[in-house]
Amino acid sequence: MSSQPSIASVSFEQHASGRGIGVSRPRISWTFAANEETERDWVQTAYTLEIARNSDPPESHHVQSAESVLVPWPSHPLRSREVAQVRVRAHGTANVQHTEWSGWATVECGLLKRADWTANAITSRFKQPEGPLRPLRLRKTFSLPAAAIKHARLYITALGVFQAYINGVPVGTHCMSPGWTSYKHRLNYEVFDVGPLLKGSQPNVIAAEVAEGWYATRLGFGGGRRFVFGDEMALVAQLEIDTGNEKKSILTDSTWKCHLSAIMTSEIYDGEVYDAREEQPGWSDDLNMDDASWESVRETEFPTAELVSPSAPPVRVTGVVQAVEIIKTPSGKIIVDFGQNLVGRVRIPLLTQSANHTITLTHAEILEDQELGIRPLRKAKCADTLVSAGAAIRNWAPQFTFHGFRFVQVDGWSPDDDVAPLTINSLVAEVMHSDLERTGYFSCSQPMINRLHDNAIWSMRGNFFSIPTDCPQRDERLGWTGDIQIFAPSACFLYNAGGMLSDWLKDLAVEQLASPSAIPPFVVPNVLSESTWPMFPQAVWDDVTILLPWTLYQNYGDIEILRRQYPSMTAWVDRGIQRGPDRLWDDSLSQLGDWLDPTAPAHQPGNARTDGTLVADAYLVHVTRTLAAIATILDEKVDAAKYELDFLALKTRFQYKYVSSEGYLVGDTQTSLSLAIVFELIDSPVQVANAGARLARLVRKAHFQVSTGFAGTPLITHALTMTGHVQLAYRMLQEQSCPSWMYPITMGATTIWERWDSMRPDGSINPGEMTSFNHYALGSIINWLHKIVAGISPLDPGWRRVLVRPIPGGTVNQAEAIYDTVYGRLECRWKIVWGKFDLEVVVPPNSWARVVLPGEDAQGGRWIGSGSWTFETWFDSQIGWPPQELRPPIPGL
Template identity: 45%
Template sequence: MPASPVVRVRTPTVEHLRDGLGLGTPRPRLSWLIEGDSPNWRQESYEIELERDFSRSTSGQIRSDESVLVPWPFPPLGSREQVRARVRVWGHDETAPTEWSEPLQLETGLLHANDWSALMVSPRATTERLPVFRREFTVRDDLLQARLYVTALGVYEAEINGERVGDDVLAPEWTSYQHRLLYRTHDITTHLRDGPNAIGVMVADGWYRGRMGWTGRREVYGQDLGLLAQLELTYRDDSRETIATGADWSWGLGPVISSDLYDGEDYDARLLRDDWSIASDGPADWAPAEVLPFDHSVLAAPESPPVRRTETIQPVRVIRSPAGRVLLDFGQNLVGRVQLTVAGPAGHRIELRHAEVLEHGELGTRPLRSALARDVYTLRGGDTEHWEPRFTVHGFRYVEIGGWPSKDGVPPVGAVRAVVCHTDMAATGTFTCSDPLLQRLHDNVVWSMRGNFLGIPTDCPQRDERLGWTGDIAAFAPTAGFLYDCAGMLSSWLRDLAADQEPGGKVPIFVPWVDVWHPGRRDVQAEPLMAGWGDAATIVPWTLYQRFGDAGVLERQYSSAVAWTQALLSLDPRDPRSSSHQFGDWLDPTAPPDRPGDGATDPALVLAAYQVRSLDMIAAMANALDRTRDAVKFQQLAKDRRAVFAEFFASDGTAHRESQTSYALALVFDLLAPNQRRTAGDRLARLVLDSGHRIGTGFIGTPIICDALTSTGHLEAAYRLLQQTESPSWLHPVTLGATTVWERWDSMLPDGTINPGEMTSFNHYALGSIADWMHRTVAGLAPSAPGYREVLVAPKPGGTLSSAGATHRTPYGDVSVSWNLEGRLFTLCLKLPIGTTGWVALPDGSAERAVGSGIHVFTCLLEQPEQTREPVPAVQDQTER
């Protein structure tokens, strides 16, 4: 019978990965997209075919409409196993299946500790200059394929026969090393040649041995750098040869004089060993490597793409500072490093200093604290040289360049470029609107996410910190899940959260946990239970489930989430001792610069609110996992804790200690009785009005304040708050030229002076969490079932906007929403992919309606909108420009 002419299945994907090489699970989950021009088409069943060992087997026709992270229907895969999988589906009105999809190549990595014969090798050297490891080997002329499985205690770059292996940056990514060390699988078949070959690997301190945190601690995880590498050569006669790190490997000193994530890299090209990564008969001054004790059971395959170079940017202008220094402005605050193309005499030194802003015309380095953020390159001499640091990244927009070998010290056009580095997640979400300042704000949010998703979600990318603060990602996770496919990276990070969690359930304030105060300690007992921070244990997995439809992460993280919530319940918000060490609504603009936790909101109220919030999420998780008894138990606990929270409010819904965040928490977390909500909403709107529609929230209140206003009938107040340009506000930094989201509402003062507070970053995503409201409410695009299987389309126009829109690549395909307002005529355009249902609510209050896949257009007449404020001013050019 002929296949369906209008529907096709795209090549399936596996887990949250871009490709199927080096899988770390024997039962990988598959997903597929269905495309076609048949409106309202729905999958009714599917079949997966597996090609394995030159034979084919199928799952048979499975009656299910699931197409996202579908369970593996075959016997488990073994280590190194290579298979091909393809899919076809049947529709609800079809008697014939679609054509088979193109096949996906799957290959497992080394799934068991005993698959490894490689030993961890080290130079055991105390010199600051970094080591390179080397091994020569011979390849027969009947090679079929070759794989390299590699990781390090530190970060590494590998070359074979002088050619770079892979395109990873700072591999392996930072994990809780005592529990998990990531390795990657590389196909190196094309790197090899018949006869003599050589592999060389540079290793640097990275997070493992480098400086960590603001106290300057080093060697927090260990004193010795290490390399673990296993090359496996498979020949056409099915024989396999393994070249694995061990005592027969050598090491020598490389050209990297020093390298540190905070301080930068010092590279002397005169010291480059021409024979370090190629077969050579030259003089051998290499020393034998030493073998370190190592537990192979901690090795794990990655769950997301690696950190990569994702973009290069040219300077937009050259500045001569008041002190006569040469400054390059790249026009965008970014995270990465600088790439040089230069010629000059041997021994000539070029020094690069990085900063995010200028202060009175000079490089603004005070916010870096003790981080030097300085790279030095010493020329080899002769031909044109190309250089980029290997083992460091910086947060910067401006680079001071000293020693450029020209008369005026200014590099020519094209000689210096910025290389943007971050976890190479697929971009999935866009937002557009008619207000250029709001558009720039959203662009800034995207850039801040890019800069702070580097293996783990960090707080900032520039100063002597760069830690995986749990509170930041708890606030930002919904925004992140819209903008990028970050499910794999955050799922991996959650494994470390659970691994670093105390037996009693306490979650550290940052993950991976390192005691930067007391090196060598693994416990987190010195830290309090921090409400709003440790709740990342519940918020992040629930968000991943809602945004990506991954029930597996709920199952895996459930016990961690329960343990955290039970630990948090051990605190009594009514006891001052329980809230005395809470961060509260961190960086509320009313807090003094030197006391960022001392804001307007009672920390005890924050604690009480998050006790209920995590209980509600645990109950929802339990229901999603069919743990009915657990759900009932946690729902009752949540009811009890709501009664505790109620003590912070009067019976009419007025907070005893009023603040924007107090009301926002009560309203959005649904902590008040129905008769109290109206008063609380009106009081919140009054506080916002009395502030001149300026923001009064910190990390806790900022993600939810516009939701609180919207849900209680104060939409225009929310828009006026969002479009405010005077400080403190989201748009004030934009009017000052910000190109990323700031840590403080006033990180830069209007006179061009950097905020005097000890913590002042110009690239923090937490306050950018308002973008989630912009996606859901301004554009009107939100998930109403896990993974956007059902989509809520409910735009709420307001403020001075005449149009807005958003797109999102869901696990089922691309959704797009756009609206336009001309006079009173509101027009909404919606496009839904196959497999989804849209629930559309127009802003005139008409009844919600359901629509299927395809393109839909809706119109309605609105009341004449009230002009809320003057048109937005032009963007100025002060702090970052």
């Protein structure tokens, strides 16, 4: 007998935990789980929500609806601090069958109004005259009544980054809190349940250590700037305790005490210096620590920015990587190899050295000439220093910095030490990043392709660090808009990035709309000075205003992201874009265009084969069409008509300007042809076929090496597939000579490189100033792995209707993808054995899929509902394999 699915999880908004949520009417979502006995084609027809708040009996709300994603809050609004329990039951066919109740999910409001904040901002009495700023320690002793603690919350933020303690116990597992935002406009705060840490009927200590973090540190390349947001650190903390009979608040104010930290400096780029001789054991829990060396604090101006509870999960330590080798270099240096390029910090489990002994750890991604390759770090020192006081130090790690590294040079500690020699177990690497939930998985029969996919995952992990950054190691680590615009479809498959990227878009919009020109900054939060990087309109990068909200909508089905970002979108298109007489881009403006084309000289990364204005114009047509679709979805009828007409006019003008009557592009590059094909800038089947054939010819002529940069790389394999040249796409994917996706893997890469040749075949580092070994942008090829090789992609926002259409080719004879959609788990796996193609598909309840088998017309196939399905057909994936290069008849040319 068939059964009903179960409710796997209940969540609220795009919030990672539901605690501290920043809206009074949080929308509710639930995902389904099925088993082998679950009825096929199960569709929700209604749902019942029960909401328990305070001690009142639960409310019951029955709604006739098939929706299970972000449904409206049915009760009266929540208040600041209010906690509610929610559970759901979904009803199936004819409203007769229903699931079991889900478990109770908790939603808790944060502080919704500024008036809810009664704490003061506090800092040291003495302002440090210049940076780097030495971190501060702040503390307060207080007593609680003997009554049991019913409820206790710590609301806390900082101008800088903080770690809080109650009675010596670290509060939470967060790192680098409260994260990086556009501090002049928006400042995150955190909410912690601290009831278990408090002691009734006796004194308690609340303490915090605050460092400059992104707030006051040096940021930007070319030496950067210090104090971009402010020049002194501050803490705001509000501990609210409820015993049932009494409510008590412990607030940051003038009664707190302050002392300089034993951390002497802690900077994002340069690292941290810890001097154990300056340590005060027990400073975070000793009730008698308030001696004469602890000064009174100074109350300072309360932050003027909006205080917000982030939807994104915090940065955490998410894993530990063991060292694999200790290397002695030709110059006698000691280097520890962790075998994986990662982002995080080094932890020393136990250190026993004599007093005044200094150990320095210098981090880098690569070796060059068998020595630590620090040149790509530019002006970032990336070094942590530890000074011993003579006593054993346990589990030391830097607290308020992070590094991108695989290799660590250890000075002051060697395997030859007599007392405590350095061994392979003396150091471990702690992996740090925003603790996003993993949602997507891919594997296939080719190990190198799997390694490429893993490399992209590692690069995303390292660069989703509070904000989506470009790189994690050198004097940059900024929120470049172009990188995330390109990689977002891949990112949203790999991890649930909806909350984090939605938060980041709020910063983008507030900074963009604060400018009369409505031009988004190149980096968000913007730390670049006009002299270093003047603000000017730019396609691809600034188009993130439209394309990233659209990507989030496609993956998570959240129309409110579109609605909230709509003023940013229209401002960019209506006021930000600098147009010529034909309403396309003004061609007098310099465009970054197909940035990092592999033929670009090392010191001229924007010198691409494809004209930058052509790239910009193609993107303009594409984003105008997307904006017309968004306006239609939002029921902005006037705008929808305007942008649709504008799109048609711009497309016609693009065709007149760049496309021949037979479908060839003026630019005649792989990037220009790919843009025209994927963005559907050419119309007739003959033109599309000719453009595809020309693209195929250029790919063969290039010997299957990559010939595209930022603009073309995400599209080239899709363009080949769309025009019937999928074997060429597989051949490009598997090419190993430089430049190619596989070349870095042949050189030992464990992340995606910034440049196709960040390391040259001879083992030397690319001589360009801008050379990183951990950038995710060129890893956007993995979107093609998910969509074409494994064969799954959304047909509806939120993946409610899915296209299952794997297209085998090359040497790949099996593949699978698993994706946790907002409805439940979608699975697709296939294999080919002696020409027989077998496909297994699992569709989550309340969803559908259109399955198109290899060899079938793309518009054909069959619809299936939820459940497990198998299909088979005969298909020869080796037709046209291997495709041949196009070589001149004269050998050697």
